[in-house]
Amino acid sequence: MVLIVDVAADRARWIGWTAQARRENVPRVVNNSRFLIFPHVRVPHLASHVLGQLARRARADWLEHWGFEPLLLETFVDPRHYAGTCYRAAGWQLLGATSGRGLARPGQSYHSTPRQVWVQPLTSDCRDRLCAAPGSPRS
Numbered sequence: 001m002v003l004i005v006d007v008a009a010d011r012a013r014w015i016g017w018t019a020q021a022r023r024e025n026v027p028r029v030v031n032n033s034r035f036l037i038f039p040h041v042r043v044p045h046l047a048s049h050v051l052g053q054l055a056r057r058a059r060a061d062w063l064e065h066w067g068f069e070p071l072l073l074e075t076f077v078d079p080r081h082y083a084g085t086c087y088r089a090a091g092w093q094l095l096g097a098t099s100g101r102g103l104a105r106p107g108q109s110y111h112s113t114p115r116q117v118w119v120q121p122l123t124s125d126c127r128d129r130l131c132a133a134p135g136s137p138r139s
Helices: 009-015 019-028 046-066 085-089 126-131
Strands: 029-031 072-077 093-097 103-105 116-121
Touching (some): 046 072
Parallel strands (some): 029 072
Antiparallel strands (some): 093 116
């Protein structure tokens, strides 16, 4: 069992989640865990263009492949190495930072450094829908 320990308290506050709404709706938050454009690729604005396409296609692609629509994209950027410029240029929103505590596993501890939390809503009402109870008209 893996417990997420304060991975993104700023995200949870921004959404307005209760503990139950988070448990029920966290699968609708898609994490962009890896994004790499090799340094030898020199195409102006490529990163923000790709991120914009991702945001436009994610809902339909996930619905077709997995059978549900994600409502929010998120990513975590290490500010020691990156500024998050491509996310800002693609219209993502910087919410704050993680605590740097990382994942907690029974009998183990894992420490990381704080990461910036960036999000991209996929619908205009994503926060309402992420806070809705399962089976309600808003979910």
